[in-house]
Amino acid sequence: MKTPAALFTELIEIIEKLRGPEGCPWDKKQSPQSLKPYLLEETHELAEAIDAADGDHIKEELGDLFFQISFLALLHxxxxxxxxxxxxxxxxxxxxxxxxxxxxxxxxxSDEAIRQNWQKIKAQEKKEKKKQDKGELIDVPKSLPALNRAQRVSSRAASHGFEWPDTASLLNKFREEAQELVEAVEQGNRQEISEEIGDLFFMLINICRWHDLYGEDIMHLATDKFIRRYTMMEELIRRHGSKMTEMASEQHLHFWRQAKEKERD
Structure with missing residues (x-):
């Protein structure tokens, strides 16, 4: 059996051949910018495979990601x-x-002392690189999914001492933001509604962080649950001999509740 080092060398040689004079026209045209969409796609496919806990699929997607990363490194x-x-x-x-x-x-x-030392070493590394002092929070990539980015920013702020003193304070702030959203909706101010929704999302992310939950995963699970229930509701309506577009909201709600009950059974 070949070693990982030998296989990695073989992969690099394959990419070099694909890029060579007798190589593949498509591969020869690629640039770091043109590969970026494929890198993001492969990363998301790997994340889905991990969520599904499918070992064979994870193995395949890791290989695809190895290829994209190796290709990018070779281009540079x-x-x-x-x-x-x-x-x-x-x-x-x-x-x-x-x-x-x-x-x-x-x-x-303690583990906390290890984490603090990690942050200290990172700060020293940045200082040695003589970067402009933009602050660590700004280093969180904007290209991350929004909930992921929010949780990373929140975690980094907390690691610098900008943290809620207790759960009660956190929940009180959540209630305050929720009330501000209600008031903005009642006033019909679109800009304020947008801002208050953002504030409420950020508070929810803080609650996730406090309970060692990952907001991105939670939203995926909630979306999957909605899709399951909606699909079940459509099937129930079809069996009833009706069409969703021809039904009133009260009827939709009736079948939605039935779908929820069936899911719990």
Missing amino acids: QEKKQFTIADSLQGIIDKMVRRHPHVFTDEVFA
Whole structure:
């Protein structure tokens, strides 16, 4: 059986051949920008496979993602911006540097102390790179899904001490934001409604974080649940000999409740 190192080398050689003079016209035309949509697509497909806990599918999607990442690295190597080895060495050095409790004799009193040291090392790394001081929160990519980005920003703010003192304070603020949304809706001010919905979403993300829940996953589960119930409701209406477009809201609600009851059975 080939080693992972040998297989990775073989993958790089395949990509080099695809990009070579006798290679594939499509692969030869690609650039980092043109590959970005495929990278995002493969990442989402892998995430779905993980959610489904399908080992074979995860294995396949990891391979697809390995290909996209290797392809991107090779494109930059061709431009002599950096080599694939440079990129690999960079992440190896970073992981060793950020885990002194594993790779050195340094000892920490708790998991929280380890996390704080991780943040300290990251801050020092940025200082050494002489980046403009934009603040760590701004480093969270805008390209992340909105709920994911919000939770990352909230977590980073909390790690710097900007945190709710207790659950009661958090819930009181949630109720305040919910009331402000109600008032904005009653006034019919579209801009204020938009802002208050955003504030309420952010408070919900904070509640997720406090309970070690992942907002993105929660919304996917809630959406899946809605789809299941809606599909069941459509089937119930069809069996009733009716059409959804011809029914009143009260009738929709009746069949929706039936769908919920069937799902619980």
